[in-house]
C-alpha cells in the first residue's frame with residue numbers, strides 16, 4: 001500500500017514496478033496488456049487522480065537530464081521520473097540555465113507536475129513550456145506497447161496536462177532559459193486594489209490574505225540584473241527559520257495542542273505578522289527565491305483558479321464564507337452575500353458549515369498566465385476562446401490571466417472533516433458564482449459533470465484520450481468517471 005504526501009489517499013496496487021529504462025516500461029506494458037495501469041510521480045497530489053488499484057509504475061529511475069540548444073533556443077530532454085529539484089541542479093551545473101517557472105516546492109517529478117498543471121507565480125504553468133513528449137502506449141493495430149514522440153498539434157496540447165490518462169510519459173522536452181535573479185520584499189496592504197496596483201512593477205509577485213486580520217501581505221518579486229545581495233545568506237536563514245519553520249510550529253501549537261479558536265485568531269492576525277519583516281529588498285537566484293520549504297509539515301490544500309476580472313469579488317466572497325464558518329453572522333446585514341448564496345441555492349449548505357471551522361493559515365494568491373493546453377487549470381476559458389471570433393472582444397478578453405487561491409490546512413487527519421466540508425462548499429459555490437476551477441492535483445470535490453463543464457476544450461481532450469487509449473487502460477476509477485459520457 002502507498003500513501004500520498006497528505007495521507008488522505010491510499011493506493012492499493014496489485015503489482016508495482018520500478019522500471020530502469022524505456023525498454024523495461026514497454027516489457028511491463030506488454031506483460032499487463034488489458035489491465036489498468038497508472039504511473040505515480042512523488043505522490044504529492046491530494047486528489048483521487050493518483051488512485052491505483054491494479055498495476056503501478058514508478059519511473060524514478062528514468063531521471064536523465066540532457067540540455068540542448070537544438071533549434072537555437074535552450075531546452076532540456078528530461079526523464080519523466082526526474083524530480084524538479086534534480087532537474088534545476090543539473091541545468092544550473094551543466095549550462096547555468098533554469099526552468100521558466102517553478103512552484104512552491106521542487107519535490108515533484110517533471111511528469112507528475114505537468115500532468116496536473118503545476119504552476120508558480122507570474123508565469124504560465126509548467127505544462128505550457130512542454131515542447132515534446134515521449135509516451136508509451138499500446139499500438140492500436142498490433143496491440144503491442146510502443147513509444148511515440150508527440151511534438152505538436154492538439155495531441156501535444158492534451159499531453160501537456162494529461163491527468164495521467166494518455167499513457168506512460170517516459171520523457172519530456174521542456175523550454176529552458178538562462179538562470180536569473182529575483183528581487184523580493186514583503187509589504188502589507190489593506191486593499192486588493194492596492195495590491196493589484198503593484199503588480200505591473202512586480203510581475204512575479206504572490207500575496208497572502210491573512211485570516212482574521214484580513215489584510216494582504218505581498219511578496220513583491222521581480223526579475224533584476226543586479227548582483228545577489230550581500231545579506232542574501234542571512235535573508236535565506238531568516239526565511240527558513242521564521243517563515244518555513246517558526247510560523248508553522250506556532251500554527252501547529254495553536255491548532256493541534258491548544259485548539260482554542262480565540263487563540264488561533266490572535267496567532268494568525270497579531271502574532272505571526274510581527275515576524276514578517278517589511279520592506280527588506282533582497283536579490284538572489286530565482287531557484288532559491290521562488291521556492292519555499294512548504295513540504296516540511298504535512299498538510300492538505302484546496303486551490304481554486306479564477307480569472308482576473310472576478311478576483312476581487314471572489315476574495316471578498318471567500319472572506320465572508322470563512323467568517324461564517326468561523327462563527328460570525330455576516331449574513332444578517334449583508335444583503336449582497338445573502339442573495340449570492342440564495343441565487344445558487346446554497347443557503348442550507350452555508351448553514352451547515354456555519355460555526356464549524358476556524359481557518360488558521362495565510363491564503364496564498366498567485367497569478368498564472370493563460371496556458372496553451374486543453375485542460376490545465378489556466379487553459380483558456382470559454383470567453384477566451386469565443387473572443388477570437390470577435391475582434392473587439394478578443395482585444396478585451398483574450399488571454400485574461402488566472403489567479404489561484406490556495407487554502408492550506410495543517411490539522412491532524414482526524415480533525416480535517418470540517419475543513420473538507422468548507423472546501424466542498426467553496427468549490428461548488430465559487431465555481432457557480434465566479435467560474436472557478438479546482439487544481440487537478442489538490443482537493444478536488446466537484447462531480448465529473450461539474451469539472452467537465454469548466455473546460456471548453458474538454459471534448460477535444462476526451463477525443464485524444466480515446467485515440468491514444470481506446471481500451472481505457474490508463475485510467476483509474478476517478479478518470480473513468482471524468483471521461484465517461486454519462487451524466488451524474
Ligand SMILES: Cc1cc2nc3c(=O)[nH]c(=O)nc-3n(C[C@H](O)[C@H](O)[C@H](O)COP(=O)(O)OP(=O)(O)OC[C@H]3O[C@@H](n4cnc5c(N)ncnc54)[C@H](O)[C@@H]3O)c2cc1C
Nearest residue numbers: 041042043044045103104108109112115118119164169441
Ligand atoms: C507541499 C506541496 C506543495 C505544492 N505546491 C504546488 C505549487 O506551488 N503549485 C502547484 O501547481 N501545485 C503544487 N503542489 C501540487 C503538486 O505539484 C501536484 O499535485 C503534482 O502533480 C505532484 O507531482 P508528483 O510528481 O508528486 O506526481 P503524483 O502526485 O504522483 O501524480 C500526479 C499525476 O501525474 C500522473 N503521472 C505522474 N507521472 C506520470 C508519467 N510518467 N506518465 C503519465 N502520468 C504520470 C499520475 O498518474 C497522476 O495522475 C504541491 C503539492 C505539495 C504536496
